[in-house]
Amino acid sequence: MNRRINTMPATYAIGIDVGGSSLKCGVVTHTGEIVQDFLKPLDGARTEQEVIDLIAEAIRQCAGAVDGNVAGAGIGFPGIVDDNRVIGGADNLPGFEGLPLGEILKKQTGFDIVIDNDANMMGLGELVFGSGKGCSDIVFLTVGTGIGGAVVINGELYGGYKNRGAELGHMMLQHNGAPCTCGAKGCFEAYASVTALVNNYRQISKDTGRGVNGRYIVEQYRLHNAAAIRAMHRHFDYMAAGIAGLVNIFSPQKVVIGGGISEAGSFYIGEIERRVRNTAMPAALAHTTIAAAMLGNQAGLLGCTAKALKDHLIIDTRG
Numbered sequence: 001m002n003r004r005i006n007t008m009p010a011t012y013a014i015g016i017d018v019g020g021s022s023l024k025c026g027v028v029t030h031t032g033e034i035v036q037d038f039l040k041p042l043d044g045a046r047t048e049q050e051v052i053d054l055i056a057e058a059i060r061q062c063a064g065a066v067d068g069n070v071a072g073a074g075i076g077f078p079g080i081v082d083d084n085r086v087i088g089g090a091d092n093l094p095g096f097e098g099l100p101l102g103e104i105l106k107k108q109t110g111f112d113i114v115i116d117n118d119a120n121m122m123g124l125g126e127l128v129f130g131s132g133k134g135c136s137d138i139v140f141l142t143v144g145t146g147i148g149g150a151v152v153i154n155g156e157l158y159g160g161y162k163n164r165g166a167e168l169g170h171m172m173l174q175h176n177g178a179p180c181t182c183g184a185k186g187c188f189e190a191y192a193s194v195t196a197l198v199n200n201y202r203q204i205s206k207d208t209g210r211g212v213n214g215r216y217i218v219e220q221y222r223l224h225n226a227a228a229i230r231a232m233h234r235h236f237d238y239m240a241a242g243i244a245g246l247v248n249i250f251s252p253q254k255v256v257i258g259g260g261i262s263e264a265g266s267f268y269i270g271e272i273e274r275r276v277r278n279t280a281m282p283a284a285l286a287h288t289t290i291a292a293a294m295l296g297n298q299a300g301l302l303g304c305t306a307k308a309l310k311d312h313l314i315i316d317t318r319g
């Protein structure tokens, strides 16, 4: 992010957060105000071209909703993206591998397009408009079915060489441990995701009911249900183990935790922070705080627009 002060009237950017079943679309001003947002279902799309056509249509729809300067469109894509090209990893959106999606969409819409991995966009959203505002170095984690993450160093997303890394959920915590969706064993995600929490709770409680999910377990935890307490403590322990490792490597100003479970209450961050304090290296942790994400499910959309607005932002991320 740069620090140029823009005194022009509002500049807009379009954000499209591509999910498995819908596009989350919106228009945001350079100060982070969402002036338009809507969901566009992907049900009807059978081929990648049909999905691309829907994205292009959404971009035109967004552009039509505002009267003013549109800086471009940012797209959050669930997979590995390098230089506006989809490299892979989008299991629920087959056919995109190797596609120069940015170039295709620019041709179809006329707008400048920037594309990045969806978790990276969420992290950028939190950095620019949310919990990481004012920071230059953060680690972002989104905890849900799996664990996604983003690393911001010196105000810029860091994805490793050709943007293939920062797969924080697949950091190994346990040699030859629990199987992970990536095919390996012992990943952070296999122990600390909500899926892992639910599986663990079911095992301890023998509760096989369909209603068991993260929210339910948190409710039971608050009601002092012994199985829920055990499962949550294990979740906190693994979250802290992963975060302590990340703190030792990156020594960020903030570790921002997103995903539905991070909204469980202040105890959630507190329990994790206490454990991290006991395990991370004191010098690495000296300037680190752990905080809940602020933008909820708007983080991706806001990150997409932040990326498209890069040169127009008036927010100083090096505060």
Ligand SMILES: [Zn+2]
Residues within 6 Å of the ligand: 169, 170, 180, 181, 182, 183, 184, 187, 189
């Ligand atoms: Zn994995």
